[in-house]
Amino acid sequence: MKFDFQTFIKEYKEKLSGFFSERKEAQEETLTRGIEDSVLQDILDLNPLSAFIPSEYGGYGGVTAEALSMLETSSYESLPLSLMMGINGALFLQPLANYGCDEAKAEVYDRIINANKMGGLMITEPDYGSDALKMQTSYTKKGDKYHIQGLKHWAGLTGMADYWLMTARSKNDKGKLGRDISFFIHDSRNGGIKVVEYFNNLGLYMLPYGRNEVDIKVPETHRLQPKSTGVTMMLDLLHRSRLQFPGMGMGFLRRMMDEAIDHCKSRFVGGQSLFNYDQVKKRISELQAYFTVCSAMCNFTSTNVPLDRNTSRMDVEANAIKSVITDFMQSASQSLLQLTGAKGYRLDHIAGRSVVDSRPFQIFEGSNDILYQQISESILKMMRRMKNHNLYEFLKDYKLTNKSSEYFKDAFNFELDPQMPQRKLVELGKALGRMISMEFTLDLNEQGFNKELVQNAVKTLQDEINSIMHVYKYGKQASVVENYQQDSHWFQFMGVNA
Numbered sequence: 352m353k354f355d356f357q358t359f360i361k362e363y364k365e366k367l368s369g370f371f372s373e374r375k376e377a378q379e380e381t382l383t384r385g386i387e388d389s390v391l392q393d394i395l396d397l398n399p400l401s402a403f404i405p406s407e408y409g410g411y412g413g414v415t416a417e418a419l420s421m422l423e424t425s426s427y428e429s430l431p432l433s434l435m436m437g438i439n440g441a442l443f444l445q446p447l448a449n450y451g452c453d454e455a456k457a458e459v460y461d462r463i464i465n466a467n468k469m470g471g472l473m474i475t476e477p478d479y480g481s482d483a484l485k486m487q488t489s490y491t492k493k494g495d496k497y498h499i500q501g502l503k504h505w506a507g508l509t510g511m512a513d514y515w516l517m518t519a520r521s522k523n524d525k526g527k528l529g530r531d532i533s534f535f536i537h538d539s540r541n542g543g544i545k546v547v548e549y550f551n552n553l554g555l556y557m558l559p560y561g562r563n564e565v566d567i568k569v570p571e572t573h574r575l576q577p578k579s580t581g582v583t584m585m586l587d588l589l590h591r592s593r594l595q596f597p598g599m600g601m602g603f604l605r606r607m608m609d610e611a612i613d614h615c616k617s618r619f620v621g622g623q624s625l626f627n628y629d630q631v632k633k634r635i636s637e638l639q640a641y642f643t644v645c646s647a648m649c650n651f652t653s654t655n656v657p658l659d660r661n662t663s664r665m666d667v668e669a670n671a672i673k674s675v676i677t678d679f680m681q682s683a684s685q686s687l688l689q690l691t692g693a694k695g696y697r698l699d700h701i702a703g704r705s706v707v708d709s710r711p712f713q714i715f716e717g718s719n720d721i722l723y724q725q726i727s728e729s730i731l732k733m734m735r736r737m738k739n740h741n742l743y744e745f746l747k748d749y750k751l752t753n754k755s756s757e758y759f760k761d762a763f764n765f766e767l768d769p770q771m772p773q774r775k776l777v778e779l780g781k782a783l784g785r786m787i788s789m790e791f792t793l794d795l796n797e798q799g800f801n802k803e804l805v806q807n808a809v810k811t812l813q814d815e816i817n818s819i820m821h822v823y824k825y826g827k828q829a830s831v832v833e834n835y836q837q838d839s840h841w842f843q844f845m846g847v848n849a
């Protein structure tokens with residue numbers, strides 16, 4: 352390695368700030384798609400991806416805290432760049448470290464470190480997104496190679512990645528697809544992936560997306576080896592990635608907070624600084640709460656999720672962290688845009704750009720609506736197993752809500768109806784996700800983190816959870832009116848005489 356990790360982070364921070372904050376053209380570049388090759392090469396020359404690579408292959412050792420620190424440094428300057436690094440790390444380099452054979456690792460890691468190469472992951476298909484387990488991309492074995500065919504879309508780094516982690520189901524002689532999912536490392540030099548369309552993605556201009564026809568052959572050595580089933584390996588991959596979202600959230604939220612404070616202090620409206628208005632203070636205190644909670648999540652993941660830990664059973668932690676932090680990211684960007692006023696409503700302003708850049712984080716790697724539902728279902732399952740029906744009784748002894756549940760003795764002191772409708776599962780999951788996040792925040796407090804920030808975050812979480820639980824308990828369950836076109840045009844009731 353060129354540097355020790357701390358020196359690397361310092362150099363990396365300076366370089367990114369030079370590229371994204373200090374150069375005049377940087378603003379303009381946010382409006383062009385892709386990233387200039389010379390800029391990308393300069394960034395990759397510092398080897399940020401080494402933060403994900405084990406030391407025996409020349410990396411910094413795959414230490415989780417260091418990987419999150421690199422993502423944080425990236426996202427303070429550019430959320431798309433951080434996502435680019437995150438895709439490479441969590442969706443390619445880490446799965447390779449845990450499930451690849453030595454031969455594949457040695458070859459791939461060498462090219463990542465010494466030739467600035469990058470990798471991505473293809474799971475999603477046009478007809479199978481949220482229900483990815485039903486994917487139609489298939490493989491058959493021919494000699495010592497796997498032949499993989501299918502159609503994939505929305506893979507980050509489309510047309511740009513040097514390696515693809517490709518997912519597929521086995522196909523037998525009768526054309527029937529197996530239930531399990533397998534992962535293969537494809538080297539783009541071998542050809543076989545044709546980009547048939549590039550998408551005009553709403554934000555994240557730096558990253559190319561599109562639709563790919565896949566017809567590739569992968570050697571035996573380049574198939575990932577699950578320890579049990581392929582689906583469990585996929586869960587491990589997805590959970591580890593979701594657990595690391597706070598790395599991308601961290602720099603982004605700090606930036607939203609810094610930008611909001613800077614702007615509000617210097618902008619005068621009605622004869623005084625915006626910063627003095629109570630509603631403005633409310634918004635900024637929320638930004639600080641998000642920042643604090645995200646710090647707590649980084650602390651949790653760094654402490655509890657080393658690279659070699661199998662995360663396939665960490666569904667509650669992973670789903671809570673990913674959904675809550677991405678909701679906070681979107682909410683923070685919306686708040687910054689509100690505070691900056693019309694100035695922020697420009698695609699080349701950090702506020703406007705952040706709104707569109709952070710939005711898809713609520714959709715990819717598990718749509719938040721679904722993840723919230725899954726949190727509730729996991730808790731219900733545990734309660735059923737323990738024959739416990741009272742939610743507070745369960746939460747006070749549950750390791751992820753042990754301390755935070757104390758703040759909600761009344762709100763959660765009721766018997767859960769296991770037959771509740773889906774919308775209630777989602778609401779409950781939102782509240783539980785935030786309660787788990789509060790637990791992490793209280794843990795961080797015990798380690799000496801700024802007490803004022805923690806108190807502020809706890810208040811914000813209490814408000815959010817109480818209002819969510821109000822809807823959960825008293826929500827009116829409005830239904831969809833199928834025949835909505837009948838008697839529903841306002842003008843027909845105006846009694847206008849023609």
Ligand SMILES: Cc1cc2nc3c(=O)[nH]c(=O)nc-3n(C[C@H](O)[C@H](O)[C@H](O)COP(=O)(O)OP(=O)(O)OC[C@H]3O[C@@H](n4cnc5c(N)ncnc54)[C@H](O)[C@@H]3O)c2cc1C
Binds near residue numbers: 481717
């Ligand atoms: C910017 C971006 C980057 C991406 N990067 C990658 C990548 O690198 N690799 C990759 O393989 N894929 C990637 N994806 C794809 C992404 O993972 C999928 O878009 C996601 O899984 C959702 O699938 P879908 O778009 O088909 O939506 P659908 O599955 O059609 O779901 C759409 C919506 O329907 C609702 N919904 C779906 N199922 C349910 C349910 N059971 N109950 C209630 N509501 C439901 C939810 O609101 C959901 O958001 C990316 C997508 C985006 C936008």
